[in-house]
Amino acid sequence: MSYTFGLLLGVLAGGATGVFLVALLFKLRVLDQTFDERQERARGRAFARGFTVMAVSIVLYGLSDLLFDHWADTLAGCILCVCAGAVAFAVSCIRQDAYLSLRERPRQVVAILAVFSGFNLALSAYYVYDGTLMEYGTLTFRAANLFAGLACAAVLAVYAARRRSLRAETEEE
Numbered sequence: 415m416s417y418t419f420g421l422l423l424g425v426l427a428g429g430a431t432g433v434f435l436v437a438l439l440f441k442l443r444v445l446d447q448t449f450d451e452r453q454e455r456a457r458g459r460a461f462a463r464g465f466t467v468m469a470v471s472i473v474l475y476g477l478s479d480l481l482f483d484h485w486a487d488t489l490a491g492c493i494l495c496v497c498a499g500a501v502a503f504a505v506s507c508i509r510q511d512a513y514l515s516l517r518e519r520p521r522q523v524v525a526i527l528a529v530f531s532g533f534n535l536a537l538s539a540y541y542v543y544d545g546t547l548m549e550y551g552t553l554t555f556r557a558a559n560l561f562a563g564l565a566c567a568a569v570l571a572v573y574a575a576r577r578r579s580l581r582a583e584t585e586e587e
Contacts, residue, residue, distance in 0.1 A: 453512040460506035468499025486553040493558035497565040504569040508576050524573065527566045534563030 449457060475491045486494070507513040514520055538560035541547040547556050 448515045449512065453510075453515070456510035456512035457507055460503050460510065460512065463506045464499040464503030467502035468495055471495040471498040484552055486557065487555045489555040490553045490557040490561070494561050497561045501565045501568050505572050508569070508572050513573065520577075524570065527570050527573075531563045531566035531570060534559040534566070538563055 472492075472495045475486075475495055478485065479491065504513060514523060538547065538556070541554075541556045541559070546554060547560070548554065
């Protein structure tokens with residue numbers, strides 16, 4: 415009982431911290447969601463793609479859990495599906511130049527993603543070292559940090575590649 419209570423308290427504390435950080439970033443105007451019409455349309459299409467990827471990944475997760483041994487804790491599987499949808503949304507936005515709003519500062523957003531990715535991957539490395547990432551051949555809920563860190567790293571990589579290609583196009587002109 416105390417383990418479950420501690421887990422619930424940890425999830426609630428993490429969620430509250432996340433909400434606080436996002437609110438702080440909006441207050442400091444690091445995240446300013448002002449998009450033009452073209453960006454709004456592109457974000458709508460990206461949202462549809464992200465939702466579709468998340469829905470398909472949920473079905474695939476459920477089927478894999480039925481067909482194979484229980485390979486992941488339910489929370490880990492759910493977070494994996496959410497991360498897949500979020501990455502699909504972000505990549506689609508980046509490819510259509512609708513990831514950052516007109517007023518956002520790219521360096522700050524990239525720095526935040528890098529810190530978030532690094533923190534989650536470091537925590538995942540600790541869980542691997544400590545032996546709690548997997549228990550009895552099943553990914554535990556601690557794998558959520560791994561999935562979140564990898565998702566942010568993937569978004570950063572796609573964003574960096576897009577910036578490089580835009581710079582190369584600009585230099586050619």
